[in-house]
Amino acid sequence: MTNDKSSGVGSRARGMGTAALRGLALALVSLPGAVLCFTLSLVSIALIPIGIGLVTTPWVLTGVRAFADWRRLLAAEWGGVRIPPAYRPLPKDANPWTRTFGMLRDPATWRDLRWLPVDMTAGFVTALLPAVLVLYPLEGFALAAGLWRTMAGGPYAEYGPYWYGFVPVSDQLSALGAGALGAVLLIVAHRYAVSAFHLHFRLTRAVLSPSQTQLAERVRVLTETRRDAVDTSAAELRRIERDLHDGAQARLVAMGMDLGTIEMLLDKDPAKAKELVAQARRSSVDALTELRDLVRGIHPPVLAERGLGDAVRALALRLPVPSEVAVELSGRAEAPVESAAYFAVSEVLTNAVKHSGADRIWIDLHHAAGGGGMLRVTVTDNGKGGAEIGAGSGLAGIERRLGTFDGVLAVSSPAGGPTMVTMEIPCALS
Structure with a gap:
């Protein structure tokens, strides 16, 4: 029984020390990082009207997301708090305009930007609090051991007593009072330092997690x-x-x-x-x-038997327009995802042949493994351009089809061409 109690006390002491060190490190690193990310974001967004921000904003917001993802990782590893990212996927090859406003239309971007000032204020305090609870009592013990003579005497005597918390230290007796207060604070730290450290991550989760309104929209x-x-x-x-x-x-x-x-x-x-x-x-x-x-x-037999890559190649062979197909798929997606992607590509190709006036079409299929996996299909033609997603257009129907699987559709089609249609569906490959 005694050994178990001693083990529990030792474990709590180690947890208190770990929380203090990690909190101090987090406070010292996160404060300049949050200030830098917030400042660069404000400046970059403000420069969008003159065009500079269209180039810089995607890079800055990507950095903000990386900073937030790092904090999500620390929250899971150090605090046991899970904060799942909820960013909308963006076409990898989208132009700066599409990428900038795609990120700005994402509610998760604005949650990150709201979190930065919270992190540099309340977040900084809650990260530093465990270190203060653990380290501040040491000063009280030092004062009781004789440091009070240096702090309250000598050249500092003209400034009056040295205050430790609410204890004015001017002699050995008051220094012992400071030591007693330090002991009380150390007991408080022993009990609450780890909880205070976890409070920092719960605050982070409260700001970064989607709100009830956003969940209702979802x-x-x-x-x-x-x-x-x-x-x-x-x-x-x-x-x-x-x-x-x-x-x-x-x-x-x-x-x-x-x-x-x-x-x-x-x-x-x-x-x-x-x-x-x-x-x-x-x-x-x-x-x-x-x-x-x-x-x-x-459901084309070639899709069931050979997979999406060969099915799209078969589609391209039947086109009246010369086409090139590049496939980089290490496995197969689930059948509903493959079917949705196949028919979306088929409809995009049909639209390109009928309306674009193109004499060349390029089709690229590849899968990105990060973030749970993303199937990305890009169809590019050298036609006249002018394609857009709108009510009654075939592209709107494709967007609805992909939306069933949380997929997105992005179209870049300036007048005069070329037209690039990018489709993304979150999925893993077998």
């Missing part, structure tokens, strides 16, 4: 994307039903009627029966072709 977006997915699925089912009814089903019905006629003509008019057999064979070939096209429109 729920609203997910509800809309789910509704869009249901509407898209219903429309797809109606299209399949219409294609079956007007295409393969009609041909199969005609084949049945031809076979009935052939049965009656076999003895009476063999030549006519032979002609109808040839017609029925052609109808069966046409029906099979339509069924294959229908199946390919639902």
Whole structure:
């Protein structure tokens, strides 16, 4: 029992010392870092109207995010506090305008900027507090041991007594009072230093975590994307039903009627029966072709068998415009993600062929492993440009399709071209 109690006291003492050292280091490093990030952010954003900020802001805000992510890491490792990042993905190759305003439209960016002044004030105090609780009692003990003669006497005597907390130290008796106060403060530090250190990270989480309003907005977006997915699925089912009814089903019905006629003509008019057999064979070939096209429109066999990279290569081979495909995928995404990406690429390519007037198309697929994984697809053409995401456009439908998987769509298409459409879907590869 005694050994367990001694072990507990020793463990708490080690925790108190660790909290003090880490808090002191964090306060000394984070204060200049927060001041620098906040100052550079304000200056860079203020320079956006004259164009300089369009170049500097993405770099500055990326630095702010790196600083915040470092603090999230320390919160998890030192304080056991999880603060998940909630940044919206951005196209890697987006132009400065798109990247700047994409970051400024992200609520997580403004949470970071609000957190910086909190971190350099209340955050600095809460980080420094454990060190103060642990180190300040040492001064009281030093005063009681004789340091009071230096601090309260000699050249400093004209300034009156030396104050330690609320104890005026002017002689040995009052110095012993300072030592007693230091002992009380050390007991307080032993009890509360670790809790005070964790308070710093809880404050960080309170500012950096999404608010209830932002979570409600997230729920609203997910509800809309789910509704869009249901509407898209219903429309797809109606299209399949219409294609079956007007295409393969009609041909199969005609084949049945031809076979009935052939049965009656076999003895009476063999030549006519032979002609109808040839017609029925052609109808069966046409029906099979339509069924294959229908199946390919639902889920292409090459996508199921060979994966997204080969499926996109097969798409490119059928284009009337010369195209180049670059694929860097180390594995396969889940089937719904592959399907969404495939049909999004198919629609972008269809739009490029129909409307861009391009004579060359480049398609790039690759996967970034960081941050849980991101599938990024870029389709570039050298057409006339002018493409934009708007109501009624095919790009708006692609954006809704990707939104079902938390994906994003970015379009860079100045007048005169080129047009670059970037699609990103968070996912991991098997």
